[in-house]
Amino acid sequence: MIDVARLAGVSHQSVSRVVNGSGGVSPEIRERVERAVAQLRYRRHPAARALATNRTFSIGVVSFGLAQYGPSEALAGIAREAQEAGYSTSLTSLLDVDVESMAEAVGHLIDDSVDGIIVLAPVDAALTAMEGVDVDVPLVLFYPGAHAHEQRVVTDEVRGAELATAHLLDLGHPTVHHISGPEGWLGTSARIAGWRLALQARGIEPPATVEGDWTAAGGAGCAEQLSVVPDVSAVFAANDQMALGAMKAFNAAGLSVPDDISVVGFDDIPGSEYFRPPLTTVRFDFAEVGRRAAHHIFELIAGARPDPARPVVPDLIVRDSARHRPLAVI
Amino acid sequence: MIDVARLAGVSHQSVSRVVNGSGGVSPEIRERVERAVAQLRYRRHPAARALATNRTFSIGVVSFGLAQYGPSEALAGIAREAQEAGYSTSLTSLLDVDVESMAEAVGHLIDDSVDGIIVLAPVDAALTAMEGVDVDVPLVLFYPGAHAHEQRVVTDEVRGAELATAHLLDLGHPTVHHISGPEGWLGTSARIAGWRLALQARGIEPPATVEGDWTAAGGAGCAEQLSVVPDVSAVFAANDQMALGAMKAFNAAGLSVPDDISVVGFDDIPGSEYFRPPLTTVRFDFAEVGRRAAHHIFELIAGARPDPARPVVPDLIVRDSARHRPLAVI
DNA sequence: CAGAGAGGTACCACGATATTG
DNA sequence: ACAATATCGTGGTACCTCTCT
Numbered sequence: 202m203i204d205v206a207r208l209a210g211v212s213h214q215s216v217s218r219v220v221n222g223s224g225g226v227s228p229e230i231r232e233r234v235e236r237a238v239a240q241l242r243y244r245r246h247p248a249a250r251a252l253a254t255n256r257t258f259s260i261g262v263v264s265f266g267l268a269q270y271g272p273s274e275a276l277a278g279i280a281r282e283a284q285e286a287g288y289s290t291s292l293t294s295l296l297d298v299d300v301e302s303m304a305e306a307v308g309h310l311i312d313d314s315v316d317g318i319i320v321l322a323p324v325d326a327a328l329t330a331m332e333g334v335d336v337d338v339p340l341v342l343f344y345p346g347a348h349a350h351e352q353r354v355v356t357d358e359v360r361g362a363e364l365a366t367a368h369l370l371d372l373g374h375p376t377v378h379h380i381s382g383p384e385g386w387l388g389t390s391a392r393i394a395g396w397r398l399a400l401q402a403r404g405i406e407p408p409a410t411v412e413g414d415w416t417a418a419g420g421a422g423c424a425e426q427l428s429v430v431p432d433v434s435a436v437f438a439a440n441d442q443m444a445l446g447a448m449k450a451f452n453a454a455g456l457s458v459p460d461d462i463s464v465v466g467f468d469d470i471p472g473s474e475y476f477r478p479p480l481t482t483v484r485f486d487f488a489e490v491g492r493r494a495a496h497h498i499f500e501l502i503a504g505a506r507p508d509p510a511r512p513v514v515p516d517l518i519v520r521d522s523a524r525h526r527p528l529a530v531i
Numbered sequence: 532m533i534d535v536a537r538l539a540g541v542s543h544q545s546v547s548r549v550v551n552g553s554g555g556v557s558p559e560i561r562e563r564v565e566r567a568v569a570q571l572r573y574r575r576h577p578a579a580r581a582l583a584t585n586r587t588f589s590i591g592v593v594s595f596g597l598a599q600y601g602p603s604e605a606l607a608g609i610a611r612e613a614q615e616a617g618y619s620t621s622l623t624s625l626l627d628v629d630v631e632s633m634a635e636a637v638g639h640l641i642d643d644s645v646d647g648i649i650v651l652a653p654v655d656a657a658l659t660a661m662e663g664v665d666v667d668v669p670l671v672l673f674y675p676g677a678h679a680h681e682q683r684v685v686t687d688e689v690r691g692a693e694l695a696t697a698h699l700l701d702l703g704h705p706t707v708h709h710i711s712g713p714e715g716w717l718g719t720s721a722r723i724a725g726w727r728l729a730l731q732a733r734g735i736e737p738p739a740t741v742e743g744d745w746t747a748a749g750g751a752g753c754a755e756q757l758s759v760v761p762d763v764s765a766v767f768a769a770n771d772q773m774a775l776g777a778m779k780a781f782n783a784a785g786l787s788v789p790d791d792i793s794v795v796g797f798d799d800i801p802g803s804e805y806f807r808p809p810l811t812t813v814r815f816d817f818a819e820v821g822r823r824a825a826h827h828i829f830e831l832i833a834g835a836r837p838d839p840a841r842p843v844v845p846d847l848i849v850r851d852s853a854r855h856r857p858l859a860v861i
Numbered sequence: 862c863a864g865a866g867a868g869g870t871a872c873c874a875c876g877a878t879a880t881t882g
Numbered sequence: 883a884c885a886a887t888a889t890c891g892t893g894g895t896a897c898c899t900c901t902c903t
Contacts, residue, residue: 202874203874211886211887212886212887212888213875214875214876214877214887214888215885215886217875217876218886220875221876223876225884225886226886227884227885227886230885230886244641244642245642245874246644246874246875247578247642247643247644248578248579248581248582248587248873248875249578249582249873249875249876249892250874250876251581251875251892252576252579252582252873252874252875252876252891252892253874253875253876253877253891253892254876254877254892255892257578259621259643262622264610267603267604267606267610268600268603268801270598273598273603274597274598276597276622277594277597277598277624280594280622280623280624281624284623289621289622289623289639289643290621290622291589291619291620291621291622292606292619292620292621292622293610293619294610294611294614296611309614309619311574312574312575312577313577313619314576416801417801417802417804417805418805420805442801442802445802445806446802446805471598471746472747472772472775472776472802474747474748475747475750475751475775475776475779476775476806477779477782477807532893532894541867541868542867542868542869543868543894544867544869544895545866545867545868547894548866551895555865555866555867556866557865557867560866560867575893575894576892576893576894577894578892579873579892579893579894579895580893580895581873581894582872582873582874582875582893582895583872583873583893583894583896584873584894584895584896585873863903864902865903866900866901866902866903867899867900867901867902868898868900868901869897869898869899869900870896870898870899871896871897872894872895872897873892873893873894873895874892875891875892876891876892877890877891877892878889878890878891879887879888879889880886880887880888880889881885881886881887882884882885882887
C-alpha cells in the first residue's frame with residue numbers, strides 16, 4: 202500500500218480511503234490512486250486489515266455428515282451467499298458429534314477469529330454443546346424442528362413429516378408406521394413428532410417406531426422387522442435412503458410396493474424419481490436454508506435485530522410409492 | 532500476549548517462544564508462561580501471526596458440483612486432513628465452470644492470501660483456466676484421468692472405466708455401449724477413454740456414445756435412445772445416477788435388467804446396492820482422494836519435492852445388474 | 862570464549878484519530 | 883469546512899544484542 206501511495210504521490214492513508222471507498226477524497230487523487238493500484242496490481246492484505254479492524258470477514262461452518270444430501274446442499278448455499286457478501290467461508294468437519302468434539306470444532310473457529318459461526322450439524326449434541334460453550338461470536342444453528350429462535354435457522358421438518366403421514370392417511374390407510382432416523386439427531390425427533398401429530402390429529406394411537414441409521418441397509422433391516430408385523434400397510438421412512446432399502450426389503454419379503462404396502466420418504470434425493478417405484482417424498486430446499494443461515498449470520502454480525510426467520514417449508518412430492526390402501530382380502 | 536508476559540514476568544518474546552514451541556526456553560520460564568497462558572485463557576491471534584509471518588495457515592478450495600457424491604466426499608477428506616495439520620479450509624463455490632468464474636474464484640482465494648489452493652472442479656475449464664491464471668501459490672487439481680503431474684491428485688478413472696467395460700466383456704457381451712457424462716468434464720473423457728481402451732484391447736470397434744448429463748433423468752433419456760438400437764446387450768454408464776435412470780428406462784421399454792441387458796455404473800453412491808437390481812459399479816475412495824490432495828498441498832507449501840502421487844485406484848463392485856450375455860433367441 | 866537463555870527493537874500492512882494546510 | 887497527511891495502535895514474529903555461566 203505504501204508503494205501505491207508513493208507511486209501516486211499521496212499518503213498511504215489516502216490510498217486506504219480510496220480502496221475502502223470511505224469518501225472524502227478528491228476525484229483527482231482518487232484517479233491517481235486507482236491508476237497506481239491497477240499498475241501495481243495491488244490487493245489489500247486481509248491479515249493486516251483484520252488486525253487493524255478486528256474483523257476477519259470470514260464465517261466458520263461446523264459441519265457433520267457432509268456426505269448427506271441435505272448438509273452438502275446447505276453448505277453450497279452458505280458458501281454462495283457468503284461469497285456474494287464478501288465473506289470467506291471456513292470449513293470445519295466434525296469427527297464425532299459428542300459435546301467434546303463440538304466444543305473443539307467451535308474452539309478452532311474461534312481461534313481463527315471468524316466473525317460468525319454456522320453450526321451445520323443437526324444433532325442433539327450440538328444443541329447441548331452450544332449451551333455449554335460460551336461464545337461471544339454470532340452463532341446460528343440449523344434446526345430441523347419447529348421452534349423459531351434468534352440463533353436458529355429452522356427447517357420445519359415437523360411439518361414435512363406431518364405432510365407425509367397425512368398423505369398416507371388420506372389414501373385410506375388405517376395407520377402409518379415409521380422408520381425413524383437414529384437417536385441423537387434433531388431431524389429424527391422432528392420427524393417423529395410430525396408423524397405423531399398427524400396420527401393424533403385423527404385420533405390414531407401411534408404404533409412403535411423402528412429405528413434406522415439413515416442408510417439404505419438400515420432401512421432394509423427395519424422393513425424386515427415391519428414385514429412380520431400384521432396389518433402394516435403404510436410406512437413413512439425418515440429419509441429416502443431408508444425408504445429405498447425398505448422398498449427393497451418389502452419386495453424381498455413378497456410384499457409389493459405400492460400394491461401391498463405404501464412407502465413415503467423424506468428429502469427427495471437425486472434419483473428418487475427413478476427408484477422402482479418412483480418415491481413419494483418430502484422436499485426441502487436445503488440450498489435456500491444455507492443461504493438464509495448465511496444471511497442471518499451477516500445480520501447478527503452487523504448487530505441487526507435478530508429477526509427469527511420464518512421456517513423453510515416442505516413440499517410433498519407425490520409419485521408412485523404410495524397408493525390407496527389395499528382392499529381387504531375377501 | 533504482552534499481558535501474559537507481564538503476568539509471567541518475562542518478555543513477550545519468551546512467551547512467543549513457548550507458544551510456538553521453538554525451544555531455547557528454560558523449563559522454569561516455560562512453566563511460568565504456561566500457567567499465565569492458562570490463567571488468562573490466552574489464544575494467539577491468527578491475523579497478527581499471518582501479518583508477521585506472511586503465512587495464513589489456511590488453504591482454499593475451489594469447488595463445483597458439491598451436491599455430487601464424489602466432490603462432497605472429497606471435500607470432507609480435505610477438511611479433515613487440513614484440520615489435523617492445523618490448517619483451516621476456506622471454501623469457494625463456483626457458480627459456473629467457465630474460465631472466467633474459475634479465475635475469479637481463484638482470485639478470491641488469493642485475495643484471502645491462502646497458503647495453497649485445491650481445485651475440486653473436475654472440468655476442462657478448470658485446466659485451461661489454471662494455465663491462464665498465473666498463481667504463485669501452491670495449487671493442486673483434482674484430475675480424474677491417468678496422467679500424473681506434480682500439480683495433480685489423480686484418480687485413475689480411466690482404469691475404472693476399463694474395469695467396468697472389461698467386466699461386461701468378460702461376461703460374454705460382444706460389445707459395450709457407453710452412456711457418457713456431459714462434455715466439458717474431465718471425468719467424462721477419462722471414462723470414455725477407459726471404455727475405448729477396454730474395447731480396443733479386444734479388437735472391438737467402440738460404438739457411438741450417448742451423452743447424458745450425470746442425472747438419472749438424463750440416463751433414462753440415453754437409455755431410450757439405446758433401446759431402439761439393435762443388439763445392445765451391455766451398457767456402461769458414466770455414473771450411478773445415470774445407470775439408475777437407464778435401468779428404469781430399459782424396463783419401461785420392456786427390456787429386463789439384467790436378463791435382457793446388463794448395466795454397470797460408476798461411483799458406488801450410497802444406496803446403489805439397493806437399486807433394483809443392485810448395481811454393479813466402480814468404487815473410488817473419494818475421501819482418500821481429498822486427504823491426499825490436502826497432504827500434497829502441505830508438502831508443496833513446505834517446499835518439499837512434489838512427488839507425483841500414485842493415482843487412487845478403483846474397485847469393481849460386482850452386484851446383480853450385469854450378467855452373462857443372453858443366449859441368442861432361437 | 863563459546864553457547865544458551867533472555868530481552869530489546871524493528872517491522873508486518875493496514876485503519877483510526879488527531880492534526881495540519 | 884474540507885481534503886490530505888502524520889502518527890499511533892493492532893498482536894504477533896524475526897533478528898540482533900546482551901548477560902551469564
